[in-house]
Amino acid sequence: MQTSRCICSTASALHRVFVIPTEQLHRLAYMSSSTWRPTPNTFASKLLVQHQRCYASMPSTARRLPRNEEIKAWSVSLRNAEGKLDPPRSTADILKSIDRASYSLVTIVAGSPGVPPICKIVSMKDEYKAAKAKQKQAKNPNATTKEVELNWAIDENDLGHRMDRVKEFLGKGYKVEVLLAKKRKGKAATMAQALGVVQRIRDTIASVEGAKESKPMEGKILETATIFAEGKVPKPQT
Template sequence: MPPLYLSSTSRALYRVFIAPYTSTPMQNPHTLPPPSKLLLPHTTIRTKVWKKDTQRHALSDAYILDNAIKSPYVNIVDTQSRFLQNIPINQAMRRFDSSLYHLVQVQPGRVDEFGQPDPNHLPTCKIISKADLRQQHKTKLDIQRKAAKGGVGKGAGIKNLELNWAIDGNDLRHRLEKMKGFLMEGRKVEVLLGPKRKGRQATMEECEKVLQKIREAVAECKGSGESKKPEGRVGGVVTLVFQGKKVEREEADVEG
C-alpha cells in the first residue's frame, strides 16, 4: 500500500508505475529464458509458398500422342512429308525412334452409327520431333498467358485444316471461309494438303489451282501471311502454316 502521507497525484503515479511490480510474484530464475534470448529482437518468419503454374502441363495433356491414339488404323504424315494411308497403329509406331519423335493426332477420325472407326475417315497423325512439339507447346502457352493478360485475343490458338487436292469447289470455298475466320481472329492455321484416299486423283494443274485459291484467301485477310516455309511436295503431302492478325471492329462513321 502506498504511504498515507502521499498526495493524491503521487498516489496515482504510485499505482501506475510501482504497485504492479510490487504485487507481481517473484519468478523463479530457473524458469526465465537465457539472457541471449532476451536480447534478441522478435523476428517473424514467413514461409515462402510457390504458386503453382497452372499453365505448365505435360505434352500428353495438350495432345493425343502415341499409345493414346485409340484407332486401330490411321493415316500418317512421316518425317519426309509422305502421306501414308490406312496404316495399322502398331506399324505406325514402329516407323520412328520413340526417344526422338512422337506420333501426334492432328485430325480426329469419324465413327459410324455403332461407334466403330470409319475406314473412309481415319484419324490423321503426324510424326513430329519431341523438340519441335515442345516448342510448339511453349508457343501455345505463351499465347494463352498473353491472352489472360489482355495482350492478344482469346482466339489466338492454332487451328488445323485438312484438305485433299481433288476437293470439290463448293467444299473448298466453305473450308477457306472457315480458314479466313480463324485468321481474322488472330489465330495460326496449319493447312495439311494430301491426296484423296479413294476416287479420282487430282492433276498437277488442279493441285496448283488449289494452292492458288488458298493463298488468295489468305491475302484477303489483312495482315495475315505464311509464317514458315511450306513443307512437302505438290500432289503428295504439303503443310502450309499461316499466321493471322486479329481484325479490330471499327465503328462505322455515321453522317448527319
C-alpha cells in the first residue's frame, strides 16, 4: 500500500508539472486567437493607415501609383462617388467600360497579397485643371483673390469693418476686389457720399505697405463698380 501511494503521488506531481501547464497554454492560445482576430473592417482600416504612412514617407517621384494598364492586379475595388467601396471587379472589364480618351483608372491605395488595390475613375480634364492650379499655387502660394462687398450708402461703422478686412487680406499678399453696388432698400447714397466711400477704399489700400491698385476701377459710381487691389507677398521667415 505504501508503494502504491508513492507511485500515485509521483504521477500526480508529474501531471501537475508537465500536463496541466501545457493544457493551460493551449487554452490561452485558443482564447487569444479567437478574441483578438481582427475583423475585416479593422484589417482594412489598418491597411489603409499603413499604406498612407508608407507613401507619405516616400519621395514624391516614387509616390505615383499605377493607373490603367499599369495596374497588374486581376481585380480592383472601386471607390464610388459617395466615397464608399464597391465590390471587387475585373480590372480589364473596368478599363473596357470607360471612355479612355476622357477618363483614367487610378490606384489610390496599393493592394497586397489577397487584397485588391483600391482605385477610382478620374476625369483627365479635372486632373489637368488640378495640376495647373497646384503648379500656380506652388509658384505663388499667396495668389488668392478675396472679395469684399459693400453698398454706396454703407454707414461708417460697417465701412470700418470692411476696410479692416481689406487691410488684412492685402497684408497677407492677397488680391482684393471691392465690389460696390446700390443699396437694395432704404435711402440712396448721394454722389458726395459715394465719392467719399471710394476715397476711403483707396486710402485703406495706400495704408498697407506694398499694396496698390492693380488696375483702374471698373463700372460707374452710384451704379455697380469694382476696385482692384493687390498686396505685397510677405517674405518667408527664416
